[in-house]
Structures are given as C-alpha cells and as structure tokens.
Amino acid sequence: MKMKKLLYTTFLASVCFNGMAQKRVLDKADKEYNQYAYIDAISIYEKVADVGHKDEKMFQRLGNAYYFNAELTKALKWYDALFALNDQQEPEYYYRYAQALKSVGDYSKADKMLETFNQKVKADSRGILFENNKNYLEQIKVNSGRFDISDTGINSNQSDYGSTVFDNKLVFASGRDTGTVARKTFRWTNKSFTNLYASELKSDGSLENPIRFEKKINSKFNESTPVFTKDGKTMYFTRNNFLRGKKGKDDKSITLLKLYKADFVNDKWTNVTELPFNNDQFSVAHPALSPDEKKLYFASDMPGSLGQSDLYSVAINTDGTFGKPENLGSAINTEGRETFPFISGDNELYFASDGRPGLGGLDVFVAKINEKSGFDSVQNIGEPVNTQFDDFAFIIDSSTRKGFFSSNKEGGKGNDDIYKFTETRKLDCEKKLAGVIRDAQTNAVLSDTKVILFDAKFQQIAEVTSTTDGNYNFDVKCSKSYHVRAVKKEYETNESAISITPSADKEELDIKLEKQIKPIAVGTDLAKTLNIPIIYFDLDKSFIRTDASFELEKILAVLKQYPEMKIDVRSHTDSRQTAQYNIVLSNKRAKATIAWFVKKGISTNKLTGKGYGETQLVNKCSDDAVCTEEEHQLNRRSEFIIVSMK
Template identity: 35%
Template sequence: MKKFYYILFVFCSITTLFAQKKASVKEANSLFGRKAYVKAAEAYEQVPQSKQVLQNLGDCYYYNFQMNNAVRAYGQLFFTYKDSVKKEVFFRYANALKGTKDFDKGDAIMSEYLGYEQSTPKFMKNITRNIPTSFKLQMMSKNKTNGDFGISFYGDKVVFASLRNAADKAYGWNDRPYLDLFSAKVNSQGQLTDVEPFSDVINTKKHESNATFSADGKIMYFNRSGEKQVKVGNEKVAMIKIYKAEFVNGKWDKVTMLPFSSDTYSVEHPFLTKDGKKLYFASDMPGSFEGSMDIYVVDVNEDGTYSQPRNLGETINTIHREQFPFLTEDGTLYFASDGHQGNGNLDVFMSLKISDTEFDKPLNLGSTINSEMDDFNFILDEKTQKGYFASNRTGDDNLYTFVQEENKLQYLVEGEVRDVKTTELLPGATVKLFDDKGNLLEEVLVGKDGTFDFNTEPNRKYKIMAFKDFYIPAEAEFDTSQKGKVYIDLQMKVQSYYDAEDIINKQADGTVLIELENIYFDLNKWDIKPQAAQVLNVLLGILKKYPYMEIEIGAHTDSRASDVYNLRLSNKRAASALEYLVKNGIDRKRLRSIGYGETKPLIICPKNDCTPAEHATNRRCTFMILK
C-alpha cells in the first residue's frame, strides 16, 4: 500500500511539473512593460540570461527595493556586457550596491558614471559633522510591513498613505494592495494611534497618497493614479495626478483633477504653503531635466485658477529624482533626491530661500536621518522642531518621528595641493593640521583628485601644511571665528626644490641632487679640511633655508686599494661630513650618510687603469635629497 501511494505521489508530481508552463522572454517582457515587476522578475529568472533579460531583471528588483537581488542581476550584467551597458544602468547598479552597504564598489561604479571620483563614507562623515542639527529617530508603528509614507499635518492629526487596506486589491508593480489615505493621532511616545481610513469620497480602487491641507482644513490636494494605462515608449503607465477636494457641510466633496495633470506624464507629492498661495509638486512633465522627476511650483490664484508650472531650476533639480517638497514658513525647502550627492538612493536635503524664485545650494541632512536606502517625505513642525519622514531602510516604507538636536558645529576646511609652476594636482602629498600651539591634530594623504579636507571646531586658530617629496612645504594659517563661515577653501601651492634653487637638479633617473663643488680629503684621511668646510657651509645654508629637507650624504672612492678598505674609508668620510652638519645645528634625523666605496664610479677606466685626473673625479661626495 505504501508503495502504491509513493508511485501515485511521483506520478502526480511529474504530471504537475509537465503541466507547469515555462515562462518565455516575450511574456516576461510583456509583464515588464506593464510594470508588473514582481511577476516579471519571476519570469525573467526562468529564461536564458541575455543582456536585456539581465538588465530588466535587475530593474525589476531595483524598482521594488530588493537590492541584494538587484546587485546579483546587475553584477552578472556588468561582468558579461559592461562595455555596452547604457550609462543610466551604471547609476542604478551603483545605488543598488550602496543599498547593500557595499560603498567601495558602489562608489567605483558611480565614479565611472559621473566621470569623477566619489567617496560616499567620506562625504557623509564630513556633512554629518557639519550640519547644524542631528536627528533622533523613532519608528511610528510596531508593524514594519504596513507600507506607510506620504505623511502630512492635518490639524491635531496626521494623514498618510498606507497599504493597510483590503488585501485582495493587488497592484502589479509590487503585488501588494493599492494605497489608501488614513488619518491618525500621534501619542507622546511618537506612535500612530486611532488609525482610521480617510473619507470614501477620497479613497477609491486606485492609489491615493500624499495629501496636503489648507491652514483652515477646508481644502486638500492629493495624489490619485490614473484611470487608464497609457503607452509611453515600450511601457504602459497609469500616470499619477493631483486632485483637489473641498470640505463642505462636514464631508469631503467636489473632487476635481488639477488642470496641469495629464495622461502623458505624472504630477505628484503636492505641498500647499500655509498662506495657500503656492502649490509645490514633483513631475516629469515636458521641461523636466532629461524627463526625470523635478520639483515645480504653481501660483494658486484667488479665483481658484493656477499659473503655469515653473521648474525650480538646476540648483534644486538634477537629471535624476527630486520629489516630496515641503516648505517651512520662512521658505526653507526640504525635499528628497537621488541626484545630489548623498548616502545612496533618495536622501533628504534642505535648501534656504534666496528670493521668491531662487533657492540656495541643497544641503544633505546627514547620516543621522539619511540611510543607504530611500529616505523621503520630510515634514517639520517649526514650533516644536519635531517632525516626520518616511524610509524603506527596513525593506518596507515606514514612518518615523524625529526630534532635532543641536549638532556641535564643526567647520569643514577643504582644498587641493598643486605644483606652483605647472599648476598640476599633486596626489600623494601629505597635508597636516596643527593647532595654534603647534600640536599636530591630524594628517591626511592626498588622493588621486589632489584634494584634502579636515573637520575643525569654531572659534579656533589653525595652521595647515602641505608636504611632498622634493618640494618645499607650503603653509597657511586660518581661524574659524567668522560666524556662518563653514567652508574654507585652501589652495596649497608647493614649489619643487629644483625649481627654487639653481644648484638643485633632478636627474634622469628621478633622483634630486644638490650639486656642490667636490669635497677633497687627504690620502687615507676623513677629517674635514677648510676647503671641504666651505663646500659644506653652502649645504648648511640650504638645509637651514629649508628646515623640512632631508638628505643623504654619499661618499665615493677611487678604485685603488681593496674593496673592503675603500668601503670603510668612504663610510668614515660620509659620516665625517654628517657630523660637521650636526655640529653646526642640523638635526641628525634629517641626515643619512652612506659610503659606496668604489662601487659607483663616474668614470669606468679600461682595464681599471685610470689616470690621476680620472681617479680624482671618482673620489667625490654626493648630496641627494630624500624629502
């Protein structure tokens, strides 16, 4: 009987296996074109791994924030087809790597994409130490899989978008429920309480998210996905639109789509200023940088009409994503971007208002709030300096509350090291930072880009010095007492010894010699005679003029006498010259003596039969600069 069941089980398993339909590339592409990324990824995993399949597979995982799987697919793509991969895929692969905290490789790929070197850990360390505030975070829900984001203030409540609705409304992009709006209170522990679905007039069978309200609570703007999918390129997309609703007779009503919404591009993440006169939003409408999401603004006229959308310009917007605008009453703009330098993927930035139409260069808010994944939807209560934001750092979108704390302001000093004559950058130079008492605080080795940076403290005096072998050190003094001065840019220009002094010359083999008259010693002697002292006094002057110079004194003999004798004699002569310099005030640590004996003759005589003049030429001292 057991044998019968076993045979039946095997037969059913084989039947089921053959009944399963293996996916085709065509079917996978169709799913991908409809942005059904979860099912598309399942299909692509079953088909031969061509270049396009690997790219689409990586994209499926990337767009659903499955960064480990995205790295696996992109990694295989780059290993096999890197030379023909489109540039924009470099950007996604780099951010996927950063999303797995592989910053070394992620920065290497991003550097290829950008055309210049990038170091995310170094950047985030510097920016985090220099922003005015740090952030203390707390997740607002114990359930990490609710998919909460798009939070906004709503009187004494908050309104946010969430997946915590009917489980049977599957959305193809991520195979999860459609988004609805919810309202809630926030208790003293920063937790969402009394969570309720928002009005049925607002929530439909489509996505709703990102509400923003007028100061009196009678007008709201929000996002809703389009009723139909429109083909854009090879993909079918249901565009996101902004709608307006009014609170009339105790309920939300008069839901209308804004006139600049469209079936051919998305408008999303509306934010209404407190005075109700401007509406900010993100869009990939025509005029956006390379068709990506940019931040726009429209004027809300008194008659309820709107001005033409205005792009905030290239200071704020990049060729990548800028989304989720929020403005404080003083005009400070907070937004999310993956186009400005950050920790990887979306980071939160702030930008001070310069004029009615201009904003200052964005500032990354640092690693106390920004993670290697998407961080976005920052909103702030200016009275309490508390606020909320969203992040998918745990794998799903979740809401966080934050409290801003004063950050000990440290001043970033940055600069570069160049050759004063050629103006070329000098990688490999050493830059040292000293306090006003001469104590060494920190030193760095300049990288390939020739730049350096230090974090310092306010109201202090410093000295900075740049060192490079065979160069005269450069130095500069500065203080950080000037209020508001955060960045100090130092151009450290160093001059080579051989450009500064006629008697210092660089040889064909790269060595740098101080070319002096020859030092003569009596036969079999090594004491410094008056003539030799005159020559060494010239060297003494050079060493005192350049207090960081280090040299090697080399002594050479002719080929007469034995090898051992000549080696001993040359060592004594070199040591004698060194002691003369030490006796006259030169630090012994700056000097090295070595005897070469007869091993490095300037003139090689046939059959070792040199003339007296040739022997004299081979008897010499050399002075080589080490540093």
C-alpha cells in the first residue's frame, strides 16, 4: 500500500497545474470506486477536493465511500458539500444525508431530509415508517436506560465484532494482527481481513486473552459471525466466497459472502461445506439459529430482497438438508439494510437496521416471534446500546439477561468493538388496559358487564366480566390498536377504540352505557334523552337540513309510540343579527319543524312551538363576543319538551 500511496502522490502533484492530469486522477479514483476499493478512492478524491475542485459526482462518491464504510461523520462533510452545490439529488442521497446528520446529533435537519425523501419516493417503507413515527425519538427515550454496558477488555485496534457464546467461550471475528509478516487487507476498507478468535469466559464476567480459532475454519479471507448448535457438533459461519483454495467471484469480479457449515469430529472442526442456497452473484451472511434449531436465519441481498440486505429464514430438515429460504417480509425488512439476526431463548428476533427510525447508522431492534411465525411490533431497544453510529450483532442470554453487542461508536479501541451488557429492565411491551363501566346518566358503576377485547381487525382476543365496582382489565401490547366492547342487558352496547402507547405504566379506558329504556316525563327534552345533536339550522336559514331529518325521525318514532303525548318545539338562534330578526327567524324555524312532523302524520293538536331568538344562549356568545363558528352553531338549536303524556 505504501507504493500505491506514493504513486497517488505523484499523480496528484500536478493537479494544480494540469487539467488533464486532474481528469486522469479522477478517472483513477472512479476505477477504484467502481471496484469497491473505497478507501483508495477516498485518498484520491479528497486530494482533488483539497485543492478546491468542486464536482457533484466527486462529492457523491466521497460521501458514499465513507457512508459505505460506516464512517458517517466523515461522510457528512461531503454530503454537506454535495447539497450546498446542488440540493436536488436522487432520493437515496436524502436518506444517506439524514443518516450522516444523525451521526452528529442533528436530528432536526435529518428529519427534514427524511420528509423530503418520503415526498420523493412515497412507496419506500423507510419514508413511510418515518412519517408514521415522527415521535420516534420520544419512543426510543422510553425504551432507553435498560442496559449496563462495559468494554469486554479483548478489543484490538482493528475490527472486533459479531460474537457468540460457545463452550464457555466468546467466539468472535477480529482483524487484529495475526503476527504474519505480510498482513492481508480487504480492499474495500484497507483493513485486515477478519478471522475467528475465542476468549474464555471467567467466573467474574471478564474474558481471557483471545486465541485464534481452528485453522481449518480460518482462511486468508474474511470469517465472521459464527453460531453453534447446542450439542456442539455443528457450526455455521460467514466467509468470503472461498473454499478448498478456490476463490469465487460474481459477474463484476467481486468476491461476495457465503454461509458455511462445519462438523466437530474427533475434537476438531472439519468437513467445511457451503450451504446449498449460496450463490456467487449475491451475498449470504450472519447466521442465527432458532431456539429449537429447526430454522436458520441469515441476511442476504438475493433476488427478491426488499432492500439492500434482508433477513431470511430457512428450514433445517431432520436429515440435515435445507428448505427454500423465505424472506421475513415487510414486517421486518425495509429498503435499507437489515442484518445480523439473533433469536433469543424466549423467541425474540433481534436485528440491526438502518431502514427504521433510529438514532443513526445501524440500530438494534427487537420483535417477538408469535405463534404463527409472524412478528409482533418492532421496537428500537434504545440507548445506551444504540447510538448515533453503527450498533449491531446483539446477542442475549434470556435467563441471565446478559450478552454482547458490537459497535463502532466513539470511544472504542478499534474500528468496531465488542461490548458486554446486563439488561436491567425487560422491554416486554406488555401493559394493562383497565377501566370502569358506568351508567351514562347516573354515573353509577355497572357490574356483571361483558367486556370484549378485539384487535385492530376486530378479531376477538379476550373476554372478561366487570367486577362489583365496575372494573375490568386486559393484558395488551404496546404500539398496537384495540377495540373494547361493553355489553349489558337493558343497556345499549358501546365500543371504544384505543392505541396503546409505550410511555405510561397503564392505559385507562372508561366506558359509559346508555340504558335502552329511558324514563321520560312532562318537562323532558326528547333531544337530550335521545342524544340528538342540537345543531339543526344553517346561518339565516329555516329549512330542515338532511342531517336534521335523520334526527327528527327519532322524535317522530316516540310520538307514534305515545299517541297521547304533546310536545312543545322551542327554536333558538345565535346572537348574530338583531334581536328582532332572530325572534322572527326562530319562529320560522319552529314552524318549519312543526310542519315537518305534520307532513309525517302527526296531528297539529299534539304540537306547539315558539321561537326564542337569542334570549336563551347556551354559552358566552352574546353580542360583541368573539366566538368561533362552532360556538355560534351550538346556539342554533331546537328543543322538544314534553308538555303532556295524556
């Protein structure tokens, strides 16, 4: 690499003096970029930019080169320059810019970029998730503070990440110096290739100095993210496309990632074979086993993926063969990166994603796997595990609540570091939904009421009976919507909807029931008894509106049920116009209402009526008062007072 850098310096020495030389340098950088040698490309592009050259394509590639290497704060410098030069970019640049802005805590500007991104590509789930979760920082705050984390003490100045626990050892990937004379480097990053290492777990939680894993597993290319079966006889791991001394490449001559399997025979790992769903043309990586070891989960960009990498599962048959990989679907995957899956002992899927609202870079998320192999709501596990940088490869012991994760956050020793943690409070996302059933008129509590809980699609979940003090409660899940229905004899059934927030300890939903049979007597206002809206007439009008006709049918039904009943129709106006005008208008409204009943067959001797104008306002909206149109409408009403029952 020193010779390469010397050559680049020679090229760049003439940049200020020769435009053709500058073009040759940029062409060289473009070639490096297109071959995914991002660090080499950065070296060239930055030197050109440092002499004052401004080029949109160059700024895009500088930003991307750092972005793809998870150096978001450095990417921000060039995305800033890009948008300063031209703020009309392809949609993906708004998303990358937002992620880079989050790396320095500028969430306000990041959210504006995400809003623009969502406007430009309305069907992208990343934008939709942001649009539907604009309070994501508040939600993350609620989920935060649940972990005590510390350094593992085994990190090097290279990359250390992707750990698993096996045989009381922490097995992980590391790019640390292996002591060879010529260290091999990965051209994408100019960093060392990673091999697997193992570190003994001591009783006090500390770790012994790591030693290299078996030579049969480690190759001259990248190995990472191992997982082992419980009996210790099988391991799955990630490696570059390299087996038995042969390196595979895709159509662009890039060596991608594959999953491999090895057997433990006679105290040695052997029989390294690649899994049958690998392919030279796409990557398959980061295996995880289900608790029953009947499924293998992994990340891939295989055809059919929704985003840059998706999570998949594949059945492991009893004879050791594999089924067909299945995409976990849009409940988990986005157009961004979903990667590093882990399935806990209590059947929760932990994974890293940069496609969901988060703190920046890759965040760790969790979703419960339900009985139908679907997923409950996805939640960000919060700080301090998640930061403004890449946080990933989260594993946890479901019994001890201890585990490990990887991050390139600030303050680490190397490019990526492994941290250990203890979870002090579970993110169970289950709460109590409780309330009281009451009589709507008397406010008395109603016992022995059937209360039914439905999900958002009206599928019944549970049913209880209210206690002697009218109480009921259900177990519900955060961030989900429900319907609660109360049913009691002699009462009208009532139903209310509620969305469960993750913030409060308990959700409360009281429900009031109206009696089916309501007492009436002389002086009763039928409009109130029948819950008829009090707004009937438009401004300065006396005709019966269509919506009023529907409500008047209720009064008509009562008059027909009680043929001896007589009612007095009392019409009121708001205070606008003069008092005299309003008296005239309200009289017209009373007469129009009576005429409606007569037309429907009610005898005129059963009906009286009068207009009261603005003399009986129900609020403060008298002359010269400043009121809204809605407040004025409350005064434009009719009352139906029973004056006789015989």
